[in-house]
Amino acid sequence: MQTFSAEEMTALTKAVIHHMDEWKISGEDMLVILGLGEEVRPRHLQQYRQGDKSFPQTPEMMDRIDHIVGIADALRTTFPFSSQMRVMWLSKPHRRFQRRDPLAVMLAEGVDGLMRVRIEVDCAYGYHISEAMRINQSQKANQDAD
Template identity: 70%
Template sequence: MQNFNDAEMAGLTQAVIYHLDEWKISAEDMLRLLGLPEEVRPRHMQQYRQGDKVFPQTEDILHRIDHVVGIADALRTTFPFSNQMRLMWLQKPHRRFQKRSPLTVMLDEGTDGLMKVRIEVDCAYGYAINDALHAQAMKAAGTA
């Protein structure tokens, strides 16, 4: 797990809040999506937004942040000229998610949901995961 200094973590926190604000999700949903501790309340999101607080550097939260940033980057690549299209893609039911929206999948399934959505929208990430799984299977087959 990578450790960030205070300034880096402040920048990362504000960048993630910016992406989640673009996705037009509530403070409650931000807490769920990021897996923040129970003592963090929706009203605290303003402190994160302003840079007064930074997200905790736990493995789970950093993993979730990585997915949020990856999804946001992939959406900007897919829909470079339209924030409205990025938002529509996140909110529209999708056949690969059993008619659930990508945002619903992320909120309902946590880290696994974030990964599913990222694989769907970011083909490079999907290929990297597939390659890693293939290499792992080949290694396991070679040791059997």
């Protein structure tokens, strides 16, 4: 896991909060998506927005941040001229999510939900994941054959 300086982590925190603000996500939902504990309240998000606090550098938080930034980048690539379309995509039921919207998947499934949404919106990331899984299965099959 890459370690960030305090300044880098503050900038990363502000960027992630900014992405979720652009997506029109409520404070309560932000806390769930970020996996922040019950001791953090929606009113505390202002401290993160202003750079007074930054997210902890735990492996799970860094995974969540990676997926949120990846989703934001993919949405910006898919809908470069319309922030409204990005918000709409996140809130529109999708057939690959059993008619649930991507935001509901992220809220219900945590890191796995973030990854599923990212795979759906970012084809390059989806290819990378499927290729890694294929290689892993191939290596496992070779080990079983030995």
